[in-house]
Amino acid sequence: MSDLFSALKEKVVGKQLKIVFPEGLDERILTAVSRLANENVLNPIVIGNKEAVEKKAAEIGVTLPNVEIVDPEQYEAMDELVDAFVERRKGKVSKEEARTILLDENYFGTMLVYMDKAHGLVSGAAHSTADTVRPALQIIKTKPGIRKTSGVFIMVRGDEKYVFADCAINIAPDSQDLAEIAVESANTAKMFDIEPRVAMLSFSTKGSAKSPETEKVVEAVRLAKEMAPDLTLDGEFQFDAAFVPSVAKKKAPDSVIQGNANVFVFPSLEAGNIGYKIAQRLGNFEAVGPILQGLNKPVNDLSRGCNAEDVYKLALITAAQAL
Ligand SMILES: CC(C)(COP(=O)(O)OP(=O)(O)OC[C@H]1O[C@@H](n2cnc3c(N)ncnc32)[C@H](O)[C@@H]1OP(=O)(O)O)[C@@H](O)C(=O)NCCC(=O)NCCS
Numbered sequence: 347m348s349d350l351f352s353a354l355k356e357k358v359v360g361k362q363l364k365i366v367f368p369e370g371l372d373e374r375i376l377t378a379v380s381r382l383a384n385e386n387v388l389n390p391i392v393i394g395n396k397e398a399v400e401k402k403a404a405e406i407g408v409t410l411p412n413v414e415i416v417d418p419e420q421y422e423a424m425d426e427l428v429d430a431f432v433e434r435r436k437g438k439v440s441k442e443e444a445r446t447i448l449l450d451e452n453y454f455g456t457m458l459v460y461m462d463k464a465h466g467l468v469s470g471a472a473h474s475t476a477d478t479v480r481p482a483l484q485i486i487k488t489k490p491g492i493r494k495t496s497g498v499f500i501m502v503r504g505d506e507k508y509v510f511a512d513c514a515i516n517i518a519p520d521s522q523d524l525a526e527i528a529v530e531s532a533n534t535a536k537m538f539d540i541e542p543r544v545a546m547l548s549f550s551t552k553g554s555a556k557s558p559e560t561e562k563v564v565e566a567v568r569l570a571k572e573m574a575p576d577l578t579l580d581g582e583f584q585f586d587a588a589f590v591p592s593v594a595k596k597k598a599p600d601s602v603i604q605g606n607a608n609v610f611v612f613p614s615l616e617a618g619n620i621g622y623k624i625a626q627r628l629g630n631f632e633a634v635g636p637i638l639q640g641l642n643k644p645v646n647d648l649s650r651g652c653n654a655e656d657v658y659k660l661a662l663i664t665a666a667q668a669l
């Protein structure tokens with residue numbers, strides 16, 4: 347495991363952090379949960395029918411020492427959860443509807459986090475991003491001062507590490523959204539000992555093209571600089587102008603970035619999601635995430651293409667976010 351994750355592990359070990367894993371019958375989840383529990387890194391709570399989860403664990407040959415298995419169908423404090431959910435959704439759901447909704451493992455798990463019965467949640471190995479994050483958006487909600495949550499990937503290859511954002515949540519971010527994503531992503535980068543140098547990406551560098559799409563990024567740069575004047579940030583850049591010093595000398599010689607960006611803010615979810623998967627699959631980067639930023643409590647989504655190692659690492663990140 348790289349130094350990055352060894353450092354995170356050191357931070358969280360022994361803190362008795364409870365992380366919920368709603369997908370109790372997924373092999374990758376159970377493999378990671380078993381490792382986390384056996385190494386005493388954190389205290390996993392797995393959602394599912396106890397017998398079925400234990401049967402699955404035996405089938406794949408993993409042990410679950412000190413793992414709490416919670417079945418929403420049998421949960422003793424369900425009434426408490428239902429009342430709290432109805433209150434949180436303020437007139438948007440009836441008690442009856444809440445009882446049904448909370449049988450869904452992602453809603454149930456997210457409520458455990460909201461009710462302080464757990465410190466964070468990792469899901470999404472078997473659910474789409476929408477189904478994984480919607481409960482968090484509705485229940486956990488964003489921190490004061492933050493309008494939108496967004497999802498970043500930490501892209502790791504050997505000693506190289508970069509932050510890509512937003513690759514998961516906001517389909518068509520406006521300038522204000524992009525500025526917020528940039529500032530939040532810089533904060534997330536610091537969690538991984540990356541000193542942020544933020545590039546706002548486009549298909550244009552410093553006015554080489556003009557269109558509503560490029561103007562959106564130009565305005566985002568202005569707003570982000572206003573929001574965080576001390577942050578090293580600039581744009582709009584094409585990727586080569588943000589990343590390759592010799593290209594930056596030609597295309598953006600006066601920029602503070604100088605082709606040395608390490609936090610990349612994509613102009614749309616199309617660009618961000620496609621971009622991270624290309625770096626992962628063609629560039630052999632390990633893509634850890636999406637890490638959701640801006641929420642009141644840590645809830646993180648996995649790609650359905652994840653493996654057990656990805657689950658293990660995202661659980662470490664989730665636990666570290668809870669500290
Ligand atoms: C994230 C996503 C599911 C939200 O969509 P949605 O559930 O239809 O959103 P809605 O507009 O109905 O809003 C639902 C709630 O979430 C909130 N919300 C929506 N987007 C949000 C955001 N980015 N940040 C914070 N809150 C958000 C809304 O305010 C609303 O809250 P309320 O019910 O308390 O008023 C949607 O934007 C989406 O599908 N994004 C793409 C996900 C994806 O497939 N990514 C690629 C793979 S990673």
Ligand SMILES: CC(=O)OP(=O)(O)O
Binds near residue numbers: 513650651
């Ligand atoms: C982050 C992401 O793209 O998730 P999925 O592959 O599950 O759609």
